[in-house]
Amino acid sequence: MIPTSHYLILSLLLFTIGVIGVVTRRNVVIILMSIELILNAVNINLVAFSRHLGSIDGQAFAIFIITDAAAEAAVGLGIIIAYFRNRQTLLADEMDLLRW
């Protein structure tokens, strides 16, 4: 049986990759994907804890997160498309109409 700590380390790695992705990638779609990666890290955590503690709550939590991720992706892509139509770019660093 795989020890819980392995899952947690995997989750932490995914989480870190996600955070680095958000901070460094220029394309907003990829930033969005990085955020989804973090959410999946959370899911792994929850399911691992759920198994470790022998309680089902964590899995229920994970299901809600999956749904939420889908909803976020839907809304996010909608917003990104609207943005692209006006600005013809998807690069995060060209987004600076609003500042100071």
Add this chain to the structure above:
Amino acid sequence: MTPALADAYSLAPVITACGFGILIIVGDAFLPRGGKSLLARIGVVGALASLAAVTLASRHTDDAYSGLIRTDAFSLFLESLIFVITVLVMLGSYDYLVREGLPLGEYHALLLFAASGMAVMASANELLTAFVGLEISSIASYVLAGYRRTASKSNESALKYFLLGSFATAFFLYGAAMVYGATGTTRLDVLREMFVAGRAPGPLMLLGCAMILVGLGFKAAVAPFQVWTPDVYEGAPTPVTALFASGPKAAAFALLVRILVTGFGAANATWFWAIWVSAVLTMFIGNLAALTQNNVKRMLAYSSIAHAGYLLVALAARSEIGIAALLYYLVVYALVTLGAFTIITHLGEPGERRLEIDAYAGLGTRQPFTAFCMTIFLLSLLGLPITAGFLGKFYIFDSALKAQLPGLAVMLAMNSVIGAYYYLRLVRVMYFTEPEQEWTPEPVTAGVGAVMFLTAVAALGFGLFPGPLMTFATISAQSFR
């Protein structure tokens, strides 16, 4: 009363709001193009009905849904505030939507959904429920921020809000998962029981608490997670900004209080300094940045950051009077800010052209009522006596002093001095400067006028007769005993 019905009672405001939201969505699908204004009316009725449903919820003040939801004076207080805000935002935005040619149906449905999410946040007694509420309100907010689909600024605002918002939510979730792993529960009252017996919270639990603070701090726009605020507030359609500055902030603070006091009460020595530092940073950043701002909308966005700092001071007091002061200030601040943003909406003109401070020159003679209301709002934000803002600051100040936090109290006072500069600047421009170009503001319509009048009355009324509101706030604060 069957258990299921009792549960439904305690969520009555949320159910009502969602029901009306769905009704609007379906109605929008079938109504002809010319008949959409009916939807706006349904929206207002829905928000009022949800407000009325708060009284239904008050009949069942207890845990509901096996402890996921908790209805108590605190949640009722915030639900009332949230739906009052919703009604006012709806009243203030009809003319704007017509002027900008934006669809009415989705807007009102989204407002109701957002409000129901905030209401869930106000009564959540468990981290998953809190998360669901947070996301319902957030996702609706993302869409609302980008509601002017053809305006680049609005797109950018929505995109920034969306990406950073879901980023912050992810931290919240990671924290919740850690807390779950550390304790095996996500229920706040169970957490509290668990640590009553003198068990010290372990590192995993504390790290979870820190991560949760990130998510909530983002929503509440406190330093260092306030970075998104000015951009998003500036770019979003002004009535939506009015909502952002009042509703979600109230809900976020509600959740912050509930989670920190109930769930992590045992760790208060730990989070206290985080809140302390954040309060100081938030106040100073907000006020200093507002000093040189020429865009009124953005200036008030910075100002809203500063006010979040004041609210944190009340939270740092960690006492019942602190929470009561926080609630009182929340009401006053939310209504006053709402009023101010409504005036900005009203004066914005098509395409939101009129946002610079110079555009307000001569308002005092051209539309005295509007200028008068704006002055009241600004003076209340500044905290001049007789206005409600003064008493709000007074209560917070008082709670900070009584909690032996003279440092925070002094910094609060310093910040209200800094605030005087930019609030009065706008007052001065309105009354004492002549505009470079002649202009006539659009006449005040019934909806906008009603919002201005009601919020101005609140700003003065709560200042002169704070008794009832303060009593309600004090009772609400006792929910955490």
Add this chain to the structure above:
Amino acid sequence: MSPSYLSDYAPLLIHILAAMIVAGALLSLSVLVGYRRPSREKSEAYECGIHPTGDAREPFSVKFYLVAILFILFDVEAIFLYPWAYVFRDLNPGKSLAGFYEMLLYIVILLAGYIYLWRKGALDWNR
């Protein structure tokens, strides 16, 4: 590895065998009976309407995204049906159907969203 352990999988094995037989029979039947007029399009691998070769990063219509997202949304919402089915009996103690009606309400809410999409023309490919 007791025999009983393997015997648990016996129905599965039978199922697989039956499926293979039916599929094989149908395929060979079509080879034996059907007409054949091969063309270039027909002989290529079937990829849901996308050219199977060439640059993968070729832009395609944003409508695909829309439909894909709608699909994901409704698909993911169905996830709640699984845990619901798992605890169905506990949700309906005695003769009451409370759990059933709750899920019904959930489906109705999804339906409202579907109606909205449909009336707004989100499903209309030619728009």
Add this chain to the structure above:
Amino acid sequence: MMPGEYFLEHAGWIPLFPLVSAALMLFLGRRLPKFAVNLFCVGSVFISFVFSAGAVYQLAHRAAEDRFFQKILFIWIPAGVYHTTAGPLANFAADWGILLDPLSSVMILVVTGVGFLIHVYSTGYMAQEGGYYRFFGYLNLFMFSMLTLVLANNLLLMFVGWEGVGLCSYLLISFYFHKKTASDAGKKAFIVNRVGDTGFLLAIFLSSVTFGTIRFTSRGFEKLVDATQYPGMLDALNIGIASGVFAVGMPVLTAIALLMFVGATGKSAQIPLYVWLPDAMEGPTPVSALIHAATMVTAGVYMVVRMNSLFQMAPFAMHVVAAIGALTAIYAASMGLVQTDIKRVLAYSTISQLGYMFLACGVGAFVGGVFHLMTHAFFKALLFLGSGSVIHALSGEQDMRKMGALWSKIPVTAKTFFIATLAIAGIPPFAGFFSKDEILWKTFSGGEEVFYKVLWVVGVITAGMTAFYMFRLVNMTFFGTSRVEHEVEHHIHESPPSMTVPLIILAILSVVGGWIGKPASLGGVNHFERWLEPVIFSPPAALAGLAERALPAAHREPMEYILMAVSVLIALAGIWLARVIYLQREGLADRLAEKWGPLYTLLHRKYYMDEIYDALFVQRTKDLATALGMFDRGVIDGVGVNGSGALTLAICRISMWWDTWIVDGLVGLTGTLVRLGSYPARFVQTGKLQSYALVIVLGVLLLLGYFLRHAMGMV
């Protein structure tokens, strides 16, 4: 309640008349004819005066120890029971209530009486100005606030009045708002005052936690009311002294007293917050007379006297008050010596006289302070109104170098002005003599230490300087040769009766006003001292070290006469010097100015204080704000954009990921870190999504680090 106390019963109405009238003016004023404005505004103040006089008369008919009347109109802020770290605190509340006692009696009579005269005067003075109704609306609003301030029965309500008068002062100073100097002066006054207000506010909060109440006293309620239900700070102090909780010189008491004094320095223009008052002269002259001479600026003195119990418990604070008072007195007087703007001379004179009042309070002569407050209100209001009349006659000229020989041309103004000048110079038997002499005597006899003798010397020198600059003003304005510009000369005219009658009444008061405080040594009975006696706190006998100040009468008489003679002689010397320099020896003034060039310039430029304040505070705050913007545009855009350009050229083969990291990440990171250290505000708002994400991540790391450290400490 005794029968026939109608006016006392309705003392709560006194502030309301001006309020109603103010509301009428501000909402409907534009449509009202001028005579209606006069009727309402002047009438309402007159009714207030009648009610005040009636109430004080009825109060005076009570026995000396019963001269308190307190009434709670409604509970304003009920706070109920508070649980704090300090333990539960029962029934803390701030009410909207009035307290009429001998001290507030004096104040309301001065405020409504002098206020009424100035209102009458304004109908003449402002007759030709635009915004007539607005002016009177603000003026009435001011009267309301000032009366609320002096009648308040608790600190918070007093603070409401305190802020209210500040607001009205701001509005009235910038009344000529199209003039930039005027609106700047208004802003300056408001902001400087806010600094003081912060101190006052802190004092209020500190009092509330220390005493558990912010009501002044529990005395004066109707017999039916259970006074123990409404504890006052005085009661708390007495109980605390009896039980040994409070002792003389306790740090918390000193802190409260000092913070209150900070508030007082703002409102009453003392060092270091005096800078707004001279600029406040940009307002119309009646405003200067009412607000910046007779009433509002004395609010600080009133507050200190009102809190005299607290100050007496904090000897160190008393010393500070006395020292600041004396310093301000001589400092402001020295600047008054060389000013050429007639109103500015009077402004510095006001600051100087306010310093006298604080000096009195600081040496424990609270009665003397209030006495001087009253007489000063008479003669200084008269001086301002007189100067207004002069300015009016000269079609707006304020420069004394363009005046002269006006004595016979505007006789009423000149004569009344001369009387006021004698009064302020301290020549017997004018009002100023008695009050000033009392202060000087009390200062000298305040204690055996050198401190008090030094204060006395400063006071006497100031008296001489006062006499000098006032007679310099009179000589330059009314005597000598005319330097009036030619086209103005033809239009010189005496003011209308609406202006001269108030001058005459004030002149009479400036003469006889001091007689009610005639000291025993001059064969009088000091009615004023007797009247105010009940409000002056006498510490319980247990507190040694405070009571010994009162020397037996027999010893002090010879000394008192000598000191009296000295101060009169000094005043006469000042007058003589002014006469020599400005009347008899033509050109001597200029020669002196030349000879003492640097000193003259220093005084003339007001010790460069405005410049120093500007450089120290105003510019720095502005710099901070602009620097944030500059830094963003300059350094971040400069280094960020150009630097990244250069880097990209140099290492163009490195992947896009790296590039982004350098441009937005690393530069952003270092930039962010630098700015984090330097500028706390707009710096992060680069508009770049990922710098925001970076800030959030940094915040997360900080938070995690902190929590982890804590967690490790706990485990």
